[in-house]
Amino acid sequence: MNATESQAGSVTLEDVSFSYTTNGSGASPYGPAPARRAAPGTTAVLRQIDLEIAPGTLTLLCGASGSGKSSILRLINGLIPHFHSGSLHGRVEVGRVDMPRAALADSGRVTSTVFQNPRTQFFTSDVRGELAFRGENYGVDPEEIERRIRRAAGQLGISHLLGRRLSQLSGGELQRVACAQALVAGTPVILLDEPTSNLSPQAVQDMTGILARLKADGHTIVVAEHRLHFLRGLADQVVLIREGRIARRWTGEEFFALGDAERRDLGLRTLETPPACDAVPLRAHAGDDAQTPPASARGLVLEDVRFSYGRRRVLDIDRLCFPAGCVSALVGVNGAGKSTLARILCGLADPERGGRIALDGRRAGTRARLASSSLVMQDVHRQLFSASVRSEVVLGLDPGRAREVDVDALLAGFDLAAESERHPLSLSGGQKQRLAIAAAIAKGARLHILDEPTSGVDHRRLEEIAAALRSLARGGAIVIVITHDAELIEACADRIVKLRRLDPGGAASPQAEVIRPPAATATRRIADAAGRRKDA
Template identity: 50%
Template sequence: MDVSIRDVSYTAPTGQQVLDRVSLKPPAGRLTLVCGASGSGKTTLVRLVNGLIPHFHHGERTGEVLIGGREVARIPLGEMGRFTATVFQNPATQFFTTTVADELAFAAQNYGVPPEEIIRRRLGALKELGLEDLADRDLRGLSGGQLQKVACAQALTQQAPVILLDEPTSNLDPEGIEGIRSVIARLKALKRTIIVAEHRVHFLGGLVDQAVVMDDGRIVRRMSGAELFSMGDAERRRLGLRSLTRPELPRRTCCGSPLEVVDVPAVRAAGASRARGPKERRGLVISDMVVERGGRRILDLEHLDFPEGRVTGIIGANGIGKTTLVRAICRLQRCQRRARIELDGRPLGRGQAFLVMQDVHRQLFAESVADEASAHRLQRLGLAALADRHPLSLSGGQKQRLVIATAIDQDARVIILDEPTSGVDHRHLLSIATELRALAAQGRVVIVVSHDDEFLAECADRIIRLL
């Protein structure tokens, strides 16, 4: 189906001009990649096509947005699901039901699809993304990466002619990213018109037909997919783009010392010995941590240590328990009573640990960016020009950096970040890595949960891999 954006400008209700005379015609049945810096207008472009602008997000829009020859502004929002399916940057905001099975049936039920066809689509999507084991799960018990996979499965079951994906791999492990690539390849073979807004682009090699780079609300570069993936590193960095090939953890840290990788079972084998208690040392030590949910053991860790003065990355498959672990450290997740969490040999006290969550909307409280973090920190993280903006008016990547700025401003000895680069371009990835290195140099304990090997290569001293 044809999509056409013609000379569109958009000004948000706050008065900020987000898009400035943007024109784009994604080829029907092909894949268009939209990339560029955080806050450049990528998500706004997606909202133009799915009708959220102007039907839900108000403001002033000029120019034309056509889908199948019809002006989107004149198509009722309830009908847009027949034309487009969207995977949002924060998938938790797009669900209407409480279980995976119900969510995958929701859109089709609303459009009167026969029950047997709904079941066929649902089973097909679950199999395509390897989610059969989640079919009967409650959405509220899933990890961020699992929620992202469910959102992609929902888009698959909707069978709309235009598919929009906004940062679809931001919280996914390598296996999940390969699953998304397979789904996108299948949709392309089915002649769907696909628009992907992404910072992490390496997984789309060989699939992109047209690529555009945005900056400050304008399209500043257009190229074919072949031109994009043949680009040299110097030009890629100049445009602020992430790695064009799949990143891998290096053998050595950014400081030149060997990278330590420790494999730890998330649930120890039955009958394994219990921890006798950590030795006195500087840093954070966890012993005998057991977390259960719904009668299922999520974590059973005998011993983990996080030294001060170092950045420790935590990696592992979606749903393995990474977020549960860091929430338990901050007492946001209940553990069995015998669990011990100690800092420098003493029980971790209140206010000694600060967690930057995956969903940073929960951690923005002030009326302006300037009131959330110090001017010095905003400057270092590229947010100074946004000081007068309301935090919730920022892009996903900008919100992420703002909460990181507030975390760095805390006096907490333990700083924990859960997927801190999910909506972040290459330049700001480097600035966050620099800030975390500086925190470690101050003698703090820095813990990063991430699937982003490109980021971990820039900041991590050691890696804990949950199995």
């Protein structure tokens, strides 16, 4: 990258304040009509932001979910005010481009973005077409587009996905495609919003290498993240955002030298590389009585469960048990079939003929599993339908169950009380995640499945979610957490179940295995606990 291109990578935010416009309609086909139509107004999200980012550096934005990190990225890439309307004051420049006044097409020549939810940035149906889309729109030579695609796919380890449809990919695979899209663009500034949220530990390590190469090539990188450890040695400056303001600044060296106590006081995730998910030490959790047995020794049992997408088999499980009364962490690499297994368990899909699923000792068909389960999806945007946060919590519940739910207590427990009248889709990614969990708890299901529930949350919210899951398990529910988050596993898991990706040449043996604690130990512990309850 030459000197002129390097200068194009400078970013300046000077005395910037921004408030989103709210139309006040409260309209939703799924929720009750609002008692009155709210007047249009604004929601202030950023206040007096002053930020200088030098070309060729990496800046980390950290802070609680909903603090304004994503809004800063939207300022830099021009989505504010061109796509997200509102009241903007101050100066925003990328290189020589005045972003609020430039056309979005011109903004796209200087910045590229990896969104927190990659599905929202895709325009085509297949991986290769998606990676070529941007260059084709800017009239880049087809041979150059293909060269960039091959290079980016190789760097991100997704060459084997180039012929696949986006609808067939896991959340982690979609995240890597979105990152490859930014690499193919070759813009001087690259913005990443929670780029590791759905990635396995190995993929997170790969992300570190990718960012290091981009930085070495002279790109300016801005990352908004809750996972922080992978940026040690890469971040040049770290900015803590709190309630729309810059609260603290550090150099990268100063930040990663923070003590653990100070880091926790700031509400931040670990600064040290956590262990692999299948090696997390399980322990008794604070607030739990180790002598209190699970409310039930029963659970969910799978036998001969197999599932394929066309000719590609993704699940081949001989036998697997998820006991009631404990939290089972389901881990494995991206594409191992974890989300597919979740869909089968909660009744959104059926295994191939011959597969058997039993709930509490009785065979459970599709309808029974649907009625008995709740699912917090990896892409939480797809399950929020109501007109307000409050109505979302009890949406779909029968009147008797809805009356039993203490909505105020649930919202307060997830720090959403102040957002109770907002539209769910206006929340930040982390707030949406917590709302979906609150709604799942309100359902009072027998089986709770959560797919990456901490993908967009800070340390304090992670602890709240872990406490909620432990409470569900203590009440006798079957709790399954699909996660790549070692901090969450340490905070709440009783068991770790590892799902291996099937070898195209033959099935893994076994594909699913209880590795921590060993299956026999887990079964004996639960049986002993049930015996103690019976004797009591």
